[in-house]
Amino acid sequence: MTVLSIDPGAKRIGLAKGDTELGIAFPFELVEIADETEGVRRIAEIVDREKVNHVLLGWPIGLATQETEQTAAVRRLHESLSETVSVPVERVDERMSTRRAAQNVGSGKSLDVEAARVLLEEWLSKSST
Numbered sequence: 690m691t692v693l694s695i696d697p698g699a700k701r702i703g704l705a706k707g708d709t710e711l712g713i714a715f716p717f718e719l720v721e722i723a724d725e726t727e728g729v730r731r732i733a734e735i736v737d738r739e740k741v742n743h744v745l746l747g748w749p750i751g752l753a754t755q756e757t758e759q760t761a762a763v764r765r766l767h768e769s770l771s772e773t774v775s776v777p778v779e780r781v782d783e784r785m786s787t788r789r790a791a792q793n794v795g796s797g798k799s800l801d802v803e804a805a806r807v808l809l810e811e812w813l814s815k816s817s818t
Contacts (some may be wrong), residue, residue, distance in 0.1 A: 690742040693717070693735065694809035696783065697747055697750050697763050702728055703801025705809045709816060714809035718801040725762070729769045740758045743776055747783035747808050762806065781808055 694714065696703035701721055707714035718735070722728040736744065746767055749759040763780075772780045783804070 691740055692704075692743045692745060692809060692812070693739065693741040693745060694781075694805040694812070695732065696805040696808065697728070697749075697759075697766055698801060699762065701751075701799075701801050702732070703799060703803070703805040704735065705806035706741075707803060707809045707813055709813065712813050714806050714813055716806050719799045719802050725769065728766065729773055732770060733773045737769040738775060741776060742772065744757070744770065744778045745781045746757055746770065747780055747805070747810060748759055748780040749783055781812055783808055
């Protein structure tokens with residue numbers, strides 16, 4: 690199964706792609722957007738083009754599981770994506786993913802894309818157990 694992982698942001702969306710059979714996640718694309726509508730449209734195009742079977746959406750919650758300022762925006766994105774694409778859109782706790790991604794990022798790499806890859810790698814690891 691092909692999985693697309695999303696690290697959402699207001700202006701940039703980091704994407705990673707993986708395969709459940711192979712158990713691998715790799716950086717995919719950084720999408721620059723003007724607004725949420727464009728983000729949904731671009732993600733839907735990628736889901737179709739790449740024959741994605743499942744979407745993971747980074748869910749921004751605080752360390753004590755409280756909602757953050759960005760949670761409302763990502764909630765709207767989740768609702769819009771769920772209504773637009775024909776595959777499941779699963780929210781995934783993204784706590785600490787950016788910090789872990791920052792440890793892996795070298796020159797020429799996108800922190801947003803790496804955070805999406807970290808989310809997917811962790812999801813794949815949990816799914817295989």
